[in-house]
Amino acid sequence: MSKCVIIGGGPAGMNAALYLKRAGIEAIIIEKDMLGGEMLKTNKIENYLGFSEITGGDLALRMSRQIKDLGVTIIKDKVLKVTFNDKFEVQMEKESINCDYVIVATGRTPRKLNLAGEDGLLNRGISYCAVCDGAFYRGLDVAIVGGGDSALTEALYLSDLCNKVYVFVRKDLRANEILQSRVKNKDNIVVMKNVQVTKLGYGEKLSNVILDNGDSIALSGLFVAIGGVPELNFLHDLDIDMKNGYIKTNDRMESSIKGLYAVGDVRYKNFYQIITAASDGAVAALSIKEDD
Ligand SMILES: Cc1cc2nc3c(=O)[nH]c(=O)nc-3n(C[C@H](O)[C@H](O)[C@H](O)COP(=O)(O)OP(=O)(O)OC[C@H]3O[C@@H](n4cnc5c(N)ncnc54)[C@H](O)[C@@H]3O)c2cc1C
Incomplete structure (x- = not known):
C-alpha cells in the first residue's frame, strides 16, 4: 500500500x-x-x-x-x-x-507588526489570537490591528469581554458587509481608519500605543490580525x-x-x-x- x-x-x-x-x-x-x-x-x-x-x-x-x-x-x-x-x-x-x-x-503563522518591544510583550499586552487570550483582558481597553474578516471577528468577540475595543485599520475595512454592520452596531467598538501603530509604550506590560497621526491611546492589550506567512x-x-x-x-x-x-x-x-x-x-x- x-x-x-x-x-x-x-x-x-x-x-x-x-x-x-x-x-x-x-x-x-x-x-x-x-x-x-x-x-x-x-x-x-x-x-x-x-x-x-x-x-x-x-x-x-x-x-x-x-x-x-x-x-x-x-x-x-x-x-x-x-x-x-x-x-x-x-x-x-x-x-x-x-x-x-x-x-x-x-x-x-501570524504576521507581526515588527515594532520595538513586540516580541517581549507577547502575553504581556501583545496577542495574535483573541479567542486564546481575550479572557485575560476582561473589562479592560484593547485594540485590534487589521481590517479583514479575521480582525472584525476578533473585535466582535472581544467587545463582549472588554470595556472598549479600538480597531486600527491602515486604509479601509476589507471585511464582509455582515461583519461590518455588526461592528457598527456595537457601542464599545471604535473603528479608526487610515492609521498605523508606529510605537508601543510599555514598562513591564503594554501601556499605550502611538499612532502615525501622533495620537497616544492607553491600552492593556493589542491584538494583531494582519494575516500570516x-x-x-x-x-x-x-x-x-x-x-x-x-x-x-x-x-x-x-x-x-x-x-x-x-x-x-x-x-x-x-x-x-x-x-x-x-x-x-x-x-x-x-x-x-x-x-x-
Ligand atoms: C481568527 C480567525 C478567524 C477565522 N475565521 C474563519 C471563518 O469564520 N471562516 C473561514 O472559512 N475561515 C476562517 N479563518 C481562516 C481559516 O481558519 C483558515 O483558512 C484555515 O484554518 C486554513 O486551514 P489549513 O489546514 O490550511 O491551515 P491551519 O488551519 O493553519 O492548520 C495548519 C496546521 O499545521 C500545523 N503545523 C504547522 N507547522 C507544522 C510542522 N512543522 N509540523 C507539524 N505540524 C505543523 C499547525 O499546528 C496547524 O495545526 C479564520 C482564521 C483566523 C485566524
Whole structure:
C-alpha cells in the first residue's frame, strides 16, 4: 500500500487524510499541536456549509473524530526537515518516516507588526489570537490591528469581554458587509481608519500605543490580525517553486516537486478559508489516487 505523510492537521490536512484513507492509501498526519489548526482560534464560524453557526473548537472536534474513526494515523510531533532520495524522508523531533507522497498542510503563522518591544510583550499586552487570550483582558481597553474578516471577528468577540475595543485599520475595512454592520452596531467598538501603530509604550506590560497621526491611546492589550506567512524552513533541502513565500501548485495541488503536494493556507491562491482549505485537501488526495 502506498504511504502518504500529511504535515499539518488543520482542515486541509484532515480532509486530505479522509479522502486518502477512503481511497485505500495509507494516510499519516503529523501535527505539532492539536488537530484543528486555525479553526481553534475562532469562536464563531458561519460560512462552513452544513452548519449555520458552529464554534471553531466544535468543528475541529467533529473533523478530528471523523478521521480518527476512519483509522487515520496521527503523530504528535513537529516536522523539521523533508528530503527526497528515491522516497521522501520526513524528519521530526522524535522520529523519521519514509513515504511515497507528502502533502504540506502547515498553514500560516501570524504576521507581526515588527515594532520595538513586540516580541517581549507577547502575553504581556501583545496577542495574535483573541479567542486564546481575550479572557485575560476582561473589562479592560484593547485594540485590534487589521481590517479583514479575521480582525472584525476578533473585535466582535472581544467587545463582549472588554470595556472598549479600538480597531486600527491602515486604509479601509476589507471585511464582509455582515461583519461590518455588526461592528457598527456595537457601542464599545471604535473603528479608526487610515492609521498605523508606529510605537508601543510599555514598562513591564503594554501601556499605550502611538499612532502615525501622533495620537497616544492607553491600552492593556493589542491584538494583531494582519494575516500570516507560511513557515516552510523544513522544505529548505528541496528546490520548490514559491510565490511571495507561499508554495506554487497546479490545479491538482502538485508542487514543482513530483510527489509533493501543498494544500490550504500554505498554498499560493486567492481565498484563504476553511472550506477552500478542505477542498484543496480533497483535490490533492484524489490526484494522488489517480497517479498511484
Ligand atoms: C481568527 C480567525 C478567524 C477565522 N475565521 C474563519 C471563518 O469564520 N471562516 C473561514 O472559512 N475561515 C476562517 N479563518 C481562516 C481559516 O481558519 C483558515 O483558512 C484555515 O484554518 C486554513 O486551514 P489549513 O489546514 O490550511 O491551515 P491551519 O488551519 O493553519 O492548520 C495548519 C496546521 O499545521 C500545523 N503545523 C504547522 N507547522 C507544522 C510542522 N512543522 N509540523 C507539524 N505540524 C505543523 C499547525 O499546528 C496547524 O495545526 C479564520 C482564521 C483566523 C485566524
